[in-house]
Amino acid sequence: MIVAYARACAICRLKHPELLDAAHIVPDSKATGSADVTNGLALCKLHHAAFDRDLVGITADYVVRVNRELMREVDGPMLKHGIQDMDGTSLYLPKQRNQQPSKEGLSTRFEQFLGG
Numbered sequence: 451m452i453v454a455y456a457r458a459c460a461i462c463r464l465k466h467p468e469l470l471d472a473a474h475i476v477p478d479s480k481a482t483g484s485a486d487v488t489n490g491l492a493l494c495k496l497h498h499a500a501f502d503r504d505l506v507g508i509t510a511d512y513v514v515r516v517n518r519e520l521m522r523e524v525d526g527p528m529l530k531h532g533i534q535d536m537d538g539t540s541l542y543l544p545k546q547r548n549q550q551p552s553k554e555g556l557s558t559r560f561e562q563f564l565g566g
Contacts, residue, residue, distance in 0.1 A: 454546070508559070513541070
């Protein structure tokens with residue numbers, strides 16, 4: 451999975467594989483979840499945690515969105531540059547279309563993000 455993303459975070463493009471995780475879009479414990487590359491994203495530790503906790507969402511059109519409440523917070527540079535500045539950016543995608551994230555899975559997950 452991480453290789454499909456050229457060893458870079460799909461959100462911030464950090465290129466340190468030791469700081470990247472393979473993150474599920476739909477958990478594989480759910481009926482619609484799977485261990486396929488199309489159900490995953492290469493994310494750095496920060497963005498993986500933010501995605502899992504619905505602080506960051508990704509639309510089916512591959513646009514990163516940050517939780518509205520989090521956007522209003524004022525904190526240090528990690529929040530500002532590491533998360534808030536990612537709002538509205540396009541997701542970094544694998545070059546091979548058959549490895550790109552499932553739009554259906556992202557849509558399902560984004561609905562969860564909106565409700566969270």
